[in-house]
Amino acid sequence: MARMKVATVWFGGCSGCHMSFLDLDEFLIDLAAQVDIVYSPVADVKEYPSHVDICLIEGAVANDEHVELAHLIRQNTDIIIAFGDCAVTGNVTAMRNPLGTIEPILQKVYVEAATLHGRIPFEKGIVPQLLDRVLPLHQVIEVDAYLPGCPPPAERIKAVLVKALSGEPLTLEGSDLKPG
Amino acid sequence: MAVKTLTIDGKHVSARDDQTILQTAREAGIRIPTLCDLPGVGPLGACRLCLVEVTGVPKLLPACVTVVQEGMEVQTNTERLRRYRLMIVELLFAERNHVCSVCVANNHCELQDRAMEIGMTHSRFAYQFPKLDVDTTHGRFGIDHNRCILCSRCVRVCDEIEGAHTWDVSGRGANARVITDMNVPWGEAASCTSCGKCVQACPTGAIFRIGATVAELEKDRTQLSFIVNARENKQWLG
Numbered sequence: 001m002a003r004m005k006v007a008t009v010w011f012g013g014c015s016g017c018h019m020s021f022l023d024l025d026e027f028l029i030d031l032a033a034q035v036d037i038v039y040s041p042v043a044d045v046k047e048y049p050s051h052v053d054i055c056l057i058e059g060a061v062a063n064d065e066h067v068e069l070a071h072l073i074r075q076n077t078d079i080i081i082a083f084g085d086c087a088v089t090g091n092v093t094a095m096r097n098p099l100g101t102i103e104p105i106l107q108k109v110y111v112e113a114a115t116l117h118g119r120i121p122f123e124k125g126i127v128p129q130l131l132d133r134v135l136p137l138h139q140v141i142e143v144d145a146y147l148p149g150c151p152p153p154a155e156r157i158k159a160v161l162v163k164a165l166s167g168e169p170l171t172l173e174g175s176d177l178k179p180g
Numbered sequence: 181m182a183v184k185t186l187t188i189d190g191k192h193v194s195a196r197d198d199q200t201i202l203q204t205a206r207e208a209g210i211r212i213p214t215l216c217d218l219p220g221v222g223p224l225g226a227c228r229l230c231l232v233e234v235t236g237v238p239k240l241l242p243a244c245v246t247v248v249q250e251g252m253e254v255q256t257n258t259e260r261l262r263r264y265r266l267m268i269v270e271l272l273f274a275e276r277n278h279v280c281s282v283c284v285a286n287n288h289c290e291l292q293d294r295a296m297e298i299g300m301t302h303s304r305f306a307y308q309f310p311k312l313d314v315d316t317t318h319g320r321f322g323i324d325h326n327r328c329i330l331c332s333r334c335v336r337v338c339d340e341i342e343g344a345h346t347w348d349v350s351g352r353g354a355n356a357r358v359i360t361d362m363n364v365p366w367g368e369a370a371s372c373t374s375c376g377k378c379v380q381a382c383p384t385g386a387i388f389r390i391g392a393t394v395a396e397l398e399k400d401r402t403q404l405s406f407i408v409n410a411r412e413n414k415q416w417l418g
Contacts, residue, residue, distance in 0.1 A: 082302065085280070085281055088301075088302050089273070089279075089302070089303070089307070090307060091279060091281055092279060092281060092282060094279075094307070094309065095277070095279060095282075097307075097309035098277060098309045098310060098311040098312070098326075099311070100311075133309070136302065136303075136307070138302055138304075139306065143302075145301075146301040146302045148301070148302075150280070150281030172301070173299065174296055174297075175296060177295065177296045177299065177300065177301060178280075178287075178292060178295075178296055179280040179281070179292065179295070180280025180281045180283065180286040180287070180292065180395075
């Protein structure tokens with residue numbers, strides 16, 4: 001059987017979910033024996049591959065680059081897992097939403113609060129533009145499974161990966177559904 | 181006192197004629213999920229999680245405020261009810277800004293507990309992200325409207341147990357808010373005795389002790405039923 005192609009992606013999050021992924025400890029060695037990590041913040045790959053079996057997406061959708069990549073991932077991926085509370089609910093990344101659209105927030109942070117050279121960062125094609133509203137992943141693309149937690153405990157990540165590798169439905173129950 | 185006999189999930193049970201479906205189910209060991217219900221204060225039917233099906237009644241009935249009747253056939257856990265309960269919990273999460281990871285009540289929250297119990301994986305409804313206030317004018321306790329689910333437990337403990345009726349609900353629908361006195365900052369609410377019963381009653385992190393940080397706020401609801409039991413039954417020793 002061909003080795004499964006697994007990707008992990010980092011959108012608007014703190015990378016805590018990826019840190020928790022690394023907390024899988026020796027299971028990472030078992031995992032490495034069964035899958036190829038084809039795209040990830042911890043692998044030096046620039047382009048999202050044309051076919052991926054499972055993709056874990058950490059973080060909320062917060063800028064236009066996230067939106068574009070999310071759609072590409074959806075096209076090229078069989079199973080997409082919303083990885084952690086930011087992807088599932090927006091979580092901390094979305095706490096700016098009640099404050100309104102992005103312009104006044106950038107103004108306040110980068111201009112009014114700056115002590116030196118206050119300026120809103122803008123480089124077309126280089127600095128991704130922030131969305132007016134941070135969104136959970138499933139409001140942008142179809143999501144196949146949800147892995148909540150801030151971060152999801154390593155055991156919970158393992159439970160989902162084991163199911164995914166054996167082709168079982170990726171359903172969690174009870175305390176494995178706890179956000180936060 | 182008359183006794184009523186009925187069935188709940190096919191199980192034959194008997195109840196006093198003033199008991200509700202919820203009380204009867206609990207005595208029979210049948211679990212119905214609740215959120216606004218709080219032992220020690222009167223039921224209200226605010227959260228709708230305890231909705232049940234009764235044969236012959238086309239609409240769903242809240243078990244906490246529906247009194248038993250002779251020959252009732254009650255279903256508490258049908259596919260339809262599970263669908264509605266899931267929808268209710270998802271709507272509660274979407275309505276305000278419940279950010280469990282940075283909430284004082286994380287790991288000790290009844291909304292979080294119900295989400296797990298009912299099997300919520302995510303909210304299918306668009307988060308509203310309303311801009312809401314946090315009132316810390318009281319000095320010892322605070323109210324964070326971002327986390328309030330309008331269960332009105334605070335209103336009921338304050339009125340029924342403390343007898344102060346500092347809390348109430350103003351507005352309707354999405355504009356509804358719990359308020360203190362005539363919608364003044366909590367610190368200016370002259371009727372508040374600072375007893376802290378609302379802090380214990382609140383199912384989420386909405387009403388909190390100032391100084392509590394993430395996941396630190398554990399509440400003790402048994403204090404409230406202890407007071408009621410002591411008052412009504414004169415039982416206050418273990």
